[in-house]
Amino acid sequence: MIFLYSTYNELIKIALKPRSYLGLAAITGLVGIILFALHADGMSMISFVTASFEQTLRFEGEVLNGNLVAFIILQMLIVHIPLLVALVTGDLISGEAAMGTLRMLATKPISRRQLLGSKFLAGGIYTLLIVIWLGILAVLVGRWIFGPGDLMVLNSDGLVIIQENDVLWRYAGAFCVAFFALLTISNLSICLSCFSDNSIGPIVSTMAIILLFTIIGTLDVPVFDPIRPFLFTTHMAAWRSFFEDPMPWDSIRNSLWVMTLHHVVFIAVAMISFNRKDITV
Amino acid sequence: MKYLLFLCLPFLAGAQQADALFGQLVQKFKKVHHYEVLAQIKPNIPMIRILPVRANIQFQYPNSYKIQSAGISILPKNGFSELPQLFSKPNQFTVIASGQETLDGVNTSILTLLPLDNEGDLILAKIWVDATSLLVMKSLITSKTNGSITSTFQYAGEKSWGLPARMTFSMDVKKFKIPKGLATDINRTSRQVDAPQQKGRIEITFSNYKVNG
Numbered sequence: 001m002i003f004l005y006s007t008y009n010e011l012i013k014i015a016l017k018p019r020s021y022l023g024l025a026a027i028t029g030l031v032g033i034i035l036f037a038l039h040a041d042g043m044s045m046i047s048f049v050t051a052s053f054e055q056t057l058r059f060e061g062e063v064l065n066g067n068l069v070a071f072i073i074l075q076m077l078i079v080h081i082p083l084l085v086a087l088v089t090g091d092l093i094s095g096e097a098a099m100g101t102l103r104m105l106a107t108k109p110i111s112r113r114q115l116l117g118s119k120f121l122a123g124g125i126y127t128l129l130i131v132i133w134l135g136i137l138a139v140l141v142g143r144w145i146f147g148p149g150d151l152m153v154l155n156s157d158g159l160v161i162i163q164e165n166d167v168l169w170r171y172a173g174a175f176c177v178a179f180f181a182l183l184t185i186s187n188l189s190i191c192l193s194c195f196s197d198n199s200i201g202p203i204v205s206t207m208a209i210i211l212l213f214t215i216i217g218t219l220d221v222p223v224f225d226p227i228r229p230f231l232f233t234t235h236m237a238a239w240r241s242f243f244e245d246p247m248p249w250d251s252i253r254n255s256l257w258v259m260t261l262h263h264v265v266f267i268a269v270a271m272i273s274f275n276r277k278d279i280t281v
Numbered sequence: 282m283k284y285l286l287f288l289c290l291p292f293l294a295g296a297q298q299a300d301a302l303f304g305q306l307v308q309k310f311k312k313v314h315h316y317e318v319l320a321q322i323k324p325n326i327p328m329i330r331i332l333p334v335r336a337n338i339q340f341q342y343p344n345s346y347k348i349q350s351a352g353i354s355i356l357p358k359n360g361f362s363e364l365p366q367l368f369s370k371p372n373q374f375t376v377i378a379s380g381q382e383t384l385d386g387v388n389t390s391i392l393t394l395l396p397l398d399n400e401g402d403l404i405l406a407k408i409w410v411d412a413t414s415l416l417v418m419k420s421l422i423t424s425k426t427n428g429s430i431t432s433t434f435q436y437a438g439e440k441s442w443g444l445p446a447r448m449t450f451s452m453d454v455k456k457f458k459i460p461k462g463l464a465t466d467i468n469r470t471s472r473q474v475d476a477p478q479q480k481g482r483i484e485i486t487f488s489n490y491k492v493n494g
Contacts, residue, residue: 053329054358056427056452056481060336061353104397150352245330255439 003114010122014088015061023084023130027077031137032095034073035145047155063147065149067167069142071243076180077134078239082185082210085130089123090189093274096195102279116194116274120267123186131179152242160245171230177252181236184259185210187266188232194273229254232262299378299392302412305372308411309443310368314342314445316492324355326481331355338487341366343369357450357483359422360430369386372395379407384418387411392454402426416443428453439490447486454481 014020038045042064050059093116096102105115149223151162162170192202213233216224228234238255241248284426290320323333336350344365348356369373379391389409396403402424409419416436430452437446 042292056358056430056454057326057329057355058358059353060348061334061350063353152353158330161329161355163332194380265284 002110005127006108006110006115006118007121010092010118012123014092014126015121019090019091020126023081023087023183024133027081027130027134027137031073031141032075034076035069035142038072039071039145042069046280049094050152050159053159056070057073058151062147062149063152064146064242065151066139066143066146067151067171068162069146069148070138071151072152073138073142074134074178074239077138078181081130081134081182082236085127085182085185085206086189086203086206088094088126089186089198090193090206093193094117094196094202095199096281098199099199106279111251112275112277113271114188116271118268120187120190123190124183126147127182127186128179128231131175131182134139135171135175139168144252151243154242156245160179162241162243162245170242172243177242177256178239180256180259181232181238182261184232184236184266187263188269191266191270191273194270194277219225230258232259235259296322298322298391298406299376302390302410303376303392303394303417304418306410306417306443307368307371310365310471311342312493313340313444315494316340316442316490317494318444318487318491319440319489321486321487321488322354322356322483323490325469326355326483328478329355329481330483332395340365356417356481357430357432357452359424359427360432360450361448363406363422364417364420367394367408370390374406382409384409389418404473414440416440439487439492442490449485450483452478452481452483463485 046063047054047067049061053059093102096105106112110118115126124233148164150164151167153160168171188209189202189206193207195206211234213231217228217231217234235255235258238252238259241252241255286338313314318340320336320338320381321333322336324331331353334350334352334354336354339349341347341424344362346362346365348354367435374394374396377393377395378477379393382389382391386457389479390412392408392410394406394408396405404425406419406423408417410416411418417434419434420432422432430450432451433449434445435449436444
C-alpha cells in the first residue's frame with residue numbers, strides 16, 4: 001500500500017514540475033506544425049515518395065489521409081520523444097538529491113527498493129501519458145482533419161498499402177511497442193539519475209547514450225554487426241514492423257525481448273546503486 | 282511504272298483493309314455513350330503489397346473515366362484510358378496492318394497506330410483485333426514518358442458492346458526505386474535499393490455493366 005502512496009506522491013511531484021508539461025506542449029506544437037504543413041502541401045511530399053512508382057502506375061483514392069498523417073507524425077516524432085521523456089525521468093532521483101529532499105524521503109517508512117520502484121512506476125506512467133497524448137494528436141486529430149483511408153507505407157522492401165479496417169489495431173500495437181521502447185529510455189535515465197546529484201547530468205547522459213547507440217546502429221560497418229542487435233536503439237523502431245505485410249512477429253518478439261533485458265538491467269543496476277547510495281552528504 | 286504499281290498493290294490493299302477494320306472498331310466504340318461498371322482491381326506488382334480493391338468505374342464518351350474506390354487502388358498509368366482515346370480520334374493516326382497472330386486460339390489481325398503528330402506523348406500503339414467479332418484482344422501502348430504497357434482483354438456478356446470482362450496489364454517494374462532516407466528501417470542494415478527487372482501485372486475484373494442506361 002505504501003508503495004502505491006509513494007507512486008502517487010511521485011506523480012504529484014511530476015505534475016507540479018513545469019518541465020513535465022514541456023514534453024506535452026512540445027508534442028502539441030510539433031504535431032500542430034506537421035498537421036498544418038501536410039494540410040497545406042502534403043501532396044507534394046507524397047508525390048516525392050511515390051514519384052518512382054508513378055512513372056508507370058497511378059494511385060486512385062485518397063492517399064493523403066488521417067492514417068498516413070498519423071504514420072508520418074509517428075515517424076517524425078518518435079525519434080525526439082526520448083529527450084522529452086528523459087527531461088522528466090532523468091530528474092526523479094538526482095533532482096531530489098540536488099534539492100536535498102532525498103534524505104527526508106528516506107526517513108519515511110518505505111524501503112529504498114520500494115521508493116525507487118515507485119519512481120520507476122511514476123516515470124513509466126508519465127511516459128505512457130506522453131505516448132497516449134501523441135496517439136490522440138496523431139491518430140484521432142489526424143483522422144478528424146484528413147479523414148480515414150487506406151494507409152500507404154514506404155518500407156525498404158517497397159510500398160505496403162494497408163486497408164483502412166486493418167489499420168487501427170496496428171496503430172494500437174505500434175503505440176504499445178513505442179511505449180515499451182520509450183520505457184527503456186525512462187528506465188535508463190532513472191538508472192543514470194541514481195549515479196548523479198544534479199539534474200542535467202542524467203538527462204544529457206541519456207541523450208548521449210541514445211546518440212552513440214543510434215550512430216553505431218545506423219553505420220553500415222561490419223565491425224558493429226555483432227553488437228548492433230543488442231543495442232536498445234536498434235529496436236526502438238520496432239513499432240514500424242506493425243505496418244509491414246506480412247507482419248514480422250519474430251522480429252517484434254525479438255525486439256521486445258532485447259528491450260525487456262534492458263529494462264531488467266537498468267532497474268537492477270539502479271536498485272543496487274540506490275541501495276548503496278550515500279544520502280547523508 | 283506499271284510493274285511498280287503491281288508490286289505495291291498487295292500493300293495498298295492491306296492498308297485499306299487495316300483502315301476499314303479500324304473504322305469498324307471506331308464505329309463499334311461509338312455505340313457506347315456511357316457505362317458504369319463494378320471492378321475488382323488486383324495488382325501483382327513486385328515491391329508493392331496491396332490487397333484487391335473494389336472500385337466503381339464510370340465512362341463517358343469519348344474518353345472520360347471516373348474511378349471511385351473505397352480505398353487506394355493502383356492502375357497502370359497507360360493502357361486503361363488510352364484505347365478509348367485512340368478510338369475517339371481516329372483521324373490522328375496512320376493505321377498499318379502488321380500481320381496476323383493467334384491469341385488463345387483466336388485469329389487476330391495486328392494493327393499498328395502511328396500518331397501523325399510527333400509532339401505528343403504516344404509513340405505507337407499496337408492492337409490485336411479479332412476481325413470476326415470486332416474485339417480488341419490485346420494492346421501494346423508505347424509512350425515517351427511511361428514506356429510500354431501490354432494489356433490483354435477477355436470478353437463475356439458485354440461482347441456486343443466491345444466491353445471486356447477482364448483486363449490484364451503487364452508492365453516493366455525495373456524503374457522502381459525506393460528513395461534513400463525515406464524508407465528507414467533501423468532494424469535492417471543492408472537494404473536492396475534497386476528492384477531487379479521484373480514484370481508487374483494488374484488484373485481488373487469487371488461485373489454489373491450498365492451500358493447507355
